[in-house]
Amino acid sequence: xxxxxxxxxxxxxxxxxxxxALQNPKIDxxxxxxxxxxxxxxxxxxxxxxxxxxxxRSDIPVIAGAMRPLNGDEPEFFPxxxxxxxxxxxxPPLSESRFRFRxxxxxxxxxxxxxxxxxxxxNVGRCTSLAIAWILAPDVMALVKDYYVMGGAFQVxxxxxxxxxxxxxxxxxxxxxxxxxxxxxxxxxxxxxxxALITPALVEIINASQTSQLGKLIKPMLDYYYEAYxxxxxxxxxxxxxxxxxxxxxxxxxxxxxxxxxxxxxxxxSRHADGxxxxxxxxxxxxxxxSNCPRIAVELNYKKFVSNLLTTxx
Ligand code: BDR
Ligand code: CA
Numbered sequence: 233x234x235x236x237x238x239x240x241x242x243x244x245x246x247x248x249x250x251x252x253a254l255q256n257p258k259i260d261x262x263x264x265x266x267x268x269x270x271x272x273x274x275x276x277x278x279x280x281x282x283x284x285x286x287x288x289r290s291d292i293p294v295i296a297g298a299m300r301p302l303n304g305d306e307p308e309f310f311p312x313x314x315x316x317x318x319x320x321x322x323x324p325p326l327s328e329s330r331f332r333f334r335x336x337x338x339x340x341x342x343x344x345x346x347x348x349x350x351x352x353x354x355n356v357g358r359c360t361s362l363a364i365a366w367i368l369a370p371d372v373m374a375l376v377k378d379y380y381v382m383g384g385a386f387q388v389x390x391x392x393x394x395x396x397x398x399x400x401x402x403x404x405x406x407x408x409x410x411x412x413x414x415x416x417x418x419x420x421x422x423x424x425x426x427x428a429l430i431t432p433a434l435v436e437i438i439n440a441s442q443t444s445q446l447g448k449l450i451k452p453m454l455d456y457y458y459e460a461y462x463x464x465x466x467x468x469x470x471x472x473x474x475x476x477x478x479x480x481x482x483x484x485x486x487x488x489x490x491x492x493x494x495x496x497x498x499x500x501x502s503r504h505a506d507g508x509x510x511x512x513x514x515x516x517x518x519x520x521x522x523s524n525c526p527r528i529a530v531e532l533n534y535k536k537f538v539s540n541l542l543t544t545x546x
Contacts, residue, residue: 233260234483235347237340239297240475241269241357242279243314244457248430249356249475250280251446254287256544258483261289262351263343265365267297268307269357269402271318276357279317282324286446295340297361301403303500307358310398313460320456322449337365341372348375354482355410356382356475358399363406366413379414382478383407384498384509385422386528395499396507397422404500404507411496411509417526419496420478421509424489424529428477428537429470430454441546450545473541480540481529488536491527495520 236259240246253261264284266277273296281294300307317323344351353376355362362381366373383399384407385391392401400407411417430438435458439451458471481489494511502508511528512520 233258235260235262235351236479236482237263237265237343237351237353238479239265239267239353239355239357239362240276240280241267241271242276242283243270243310243318244320244453245471245473245475246270246356247279247283247319247453248450248473249479250283251287251450252476252544253479254284254289254446256483259479261292262347263293263295263340265295265297265340265361267357267361268299269399270310270314271316272307272309273297273299275318278324279319283446283449286449287444293339293343296336298358298364301358301360302363302405303403307402313457313464315456319449320453322453337368340365341369344372344375349377351376352378352380352482354380354479356399356478358402359383359406359410360403362414363403363409366409370413374415377416378482379410379417380420380478380482381410381414381417382420382425382475383422384419386509386511386530387423390507391422392507393505395505397509400498400509401507404498407507407509408498408500411498411526412524415523418481418491418529419509419526420481420489420529422474424532425474425477426472427532427534428473429468430473430541431470432458434470434538434541437542438545476541477532477537480537484540486536486540488533488540489529490531492530493519493525493527495524496526496528
């Protein structure tokens with residue numbers, strides 16, 4: 233089993249990722265760090281806690297992450313895609329005491345130390361909490377075996393701006409920091425995740441085999457998400473499983489993705505292109521090595537994605 237700490241901003245595709253994690257026997261989800269992103273941090277924290285509770289896994293700690301980007305700007309939220317509460321039509325109870333912030337970063341560091349050398353971090357939201365963790369405790373964060381980050385767009389367009397993907401755009405300073413500091417980093421960018429479509433037909437197949445209260449949330453959330461995406465990208469054939477693809481890659485890729493290794497950075501002082509992700513594609517930088525040399529996913533085998541999806545969720 234792979235021990236995973238998920239850094240999320242629990243909106244809809246993050247929620248699907250949490251449900252997949254709980255239903256996949258290869259995954260031991262040992263913690264969730266919940267920061268602002270799709271909605272504010274209070275809501276992401278509540279959403280993640282609610283999903284874990286419905287899944288009978290309130291034992292998994294939810295750690296309160298960042299509330300705003302490192303440059304101090306007010307965050308921008310995305311209610312048109314994820315709904316005002318973050319889970320589309322699902323409205324978790326609002327003020328239950330169990331959703332109070334129970335834990336902080338000391339719990340994160342404890343989890344990493346306890347599971348020394350055996351923890352994979354999958355970051356599927358803004359990179360702020362991950363960058364802060366690195367700044368606070370670089371020695372502890374260096375104990376993490378592998379880092380997977382959903383973010384960036386190495387072929388434009390992005391989704392937050394013409395040049396930038398939402399997770400990197402939302403905190404470009406933090407995204408650049410993570411790109412340059414996290415060792416063993418794999419980046420799963422938007423230009424690949426937008427191919428990982430969960431079509432309405434797949435949603436029906438999944439829904440038919442889900443019997444639990446938690447599993448029964450998949451269809452209404454994905455129906456909502458698909459409708460939102462259709463108005464953004466008319467003709468799109470399904471819901472892009474951005475965040476889920478990053479978790480799948482971390483757990484059992486089985487050649488589902490093709491990668492390259494390149495020096496990477498994220499633009500954060502630009503007039504029009506903050507959040508732009510840059511990989512050095514010049515021939516001389518092929519197979520760079522050492523620090524700041526992430527693996528970057530460049531191509532998805534869609535059939536393998538579908539097979540992985542259905543193996544876990546049906
Ligand atoms: C990313 O941004 C968020 O809206 C999604 O949850 C995903 O993590 C896609 O750009
Ligand atoms: Ca996300």
